[in-house]
Amino acid sequence: MARxxxxxxxxxxxxxxxxxxxxxxxxxxxxxxxHFLRGHHRHRVVIGKDTRLSGYMLESALQAGFTSVGMDVTLVGPMPTPAVAMLTKSMRADMGVMISASHNPFADNGIKLFGPDGFKLSDEDEMAIEAALDADVPLAAPGEIGRAKRIDDARGRYIHFAKSTFPNDLRLDGMRVVVDCANGAAYQVAPEALWELGADVVQIGVNPNGLNINDQIGSTHPEALAAKVVEVRADIGIALDGDADRLIVVDEKGRVVDGDQLMAAIAGGWARAGRLQGGGLVATVMSNLGLERHLATQGLELIRTKVGDRYVLEAMRRQGYNVGGEQSGHIILSDYATTGDGLVAALQVLAEIRRSGEPASRVLHRFDPLPQLLKNVRFSGGKPLEADSVKTVIAAAEAELAGNGRLVIRPSGTEPVIRVMAEGDDPAVVEQVVDRICEAVRKAA
Structure with missing residues (x-):
């Protein structure tokens, strides 16, 4: 059944x-x-949000919906997505909701749902809820309507949790850290957690006004962070996105470090400490081939999934891995969290740097990424990837890259776009391959 x-x-x-x-x-x-009224106890949902103007509207509407069917609502205000997942499980709630469109502009918003275990919902649960959206939902009797309560110590609970993931024998004293919170959900908790661990914290992106979330700032726009790191001579810069479930880092030289390098650093450190499970890590088809080759030199494996952190997490749970993520900075550390957590991932990166005694530029540059090129081809309809002419060009490209590169072609899940990505040892060949495929897709479309 289509979604x-x-x-x-x-x-x-x-x-x-x-x-x-x-x-x-x-x-x-x-x-x-x-859907989650199961059992005879009082049922509870935890609702958090980021800093978008529309969050007020959607929060009130969700509250009305949940209470109308007899579920109590716990409101936690602006909080990172992983904090909502953690609090849902910690508070023994029946489900959790995060109101956020992650790294998107302020005009967008979204609703993410978590089950009582803190994990995102299964396909089966989502399909059951979808079916109910177009049906008449039974309402609670007047005396069974739910109540709503706002809790004031949610930030402190999450800060305590995040700090507990940092090694007890380490401190951040003497380390200057610039943190960019994207004017989003972590604008209070991330700087506070770093300061409590001893860091000299320089903050940017911590003045949300409802309209400036992710606006030329945060993990999708690390230029502001890079400039600030160089300006204040910081040891490292940490960039989160609007709901703080992804992380991008800037080293002391102002160079951007993506999720592939961060996963390599964390997995390598955990492997040396005997903590890494599964014999490697899980990433998506978009992760650089350089990461795969680097892991192989350490006897570690890279398992690839479709794009999307939910697919990474599914593979981690199914195959017993505890490190996974995406090049874009979604990093899942299942020893601690049930979803991507930018702050927790940042603390693991800082722990690796602290233990090594080396600067971030050395610790976080584990491999030289292969030249990688991604282009999008917009189309108005049809299925251009099924055209024989396109299949022929793709087959020729795969043969040309065999052993020296990789090709990933996929339709976008959110817009009428075909994404064409290639990487290889020879950047000229990579560019030629991508251009030929894009041209074939355009003609077929």
Whole structure:
């Protein structure tokens, strides 16, 4: 059955249009709340949000939906996505909700749902909720309508949790850290946690106004962070996105470090400490071939999945890995969290740097990435990847890159775009291959 509302990471869209209206949010609350009314206890949902202006509207609408079917609501305000997942499990709630569109501009918003175990919902749960969105949901009797309560110490609970993942024998005294919170959900908790661990913290992206989340700042725009690191002569820069579930780092020289290098550093350190499970790590098809080759030199394996942190997590759970993530900076450390957590990942990176005694530029440059080129081809309809002419060009490209590179071609899950990515030892060959495929797709479309 095709999905109508849910994408790879909950429901997302432009605010006040389509599925991202107050009316739809209330329906989501009713449908999801009714789905998780299991057992005879008082049922509870934890709702968090990032700093988007539309968060007020969607929070109130979701609250109305959940209480109308008899579920109590616990509101935690602006909090990172991983904090909502952690609090859902910690508070023995029946489910959790994060109102966020992650790294998207402020005009977008989204609804992410978590089960009582703190993990994102299964396909089966999402499909059941989708079906209920277009049906009449039974409402609670007047005396069984849910109550709502806002808790004030949620930030402290998450800060304590995040700090507990940092090794007890280490401190950050003497380390100057620039943290960029993207004017998003972690604007209070991330600087506070780093300061409590002893760091000299320089903050940017910590003045949200409802409209400036991810606006030329944060993990998708690390230029501001790089400039600040150089300006204040910091030891490292940490960039989070709007809901703080992804991490990008800048070393002391102002160079950007992506998720592949960060995973290599964490996995390598954990392997040396005997902590790494599964004999490697899990990443997506977009991770650089250089990462795979680097891991192989250490006797470690790279397992690849489709793009999306949910697929990474599924493979980790299925095959027993405890480190996984995406090149974009979603890093999942299942010893600590049930989803990507930018702050927790940053603390593991800082621990590696602290233990090594070396600067970030050395610790976080584990391999030379192969030249990688990604281009998008927009199309108006049809299935251009099924055309014989396109298949012929792709087959020729794969043969040309065999042994010296890699090709990934996939349709976008959110827009009518074909993404064509190639990487290889020879950048000229990579560019030629991508251009030939893009041209074939355009003609077929």
């Amino acid at each position: 109508k509302y849910f994408g790879t990471d909950g429901i997302r869209g432009l605010t006040n249009t389509g599925a991202m209206t107050a009316a739809m949010a209330m329906k989501v609350g009713m449908a999801a709340g009714r």
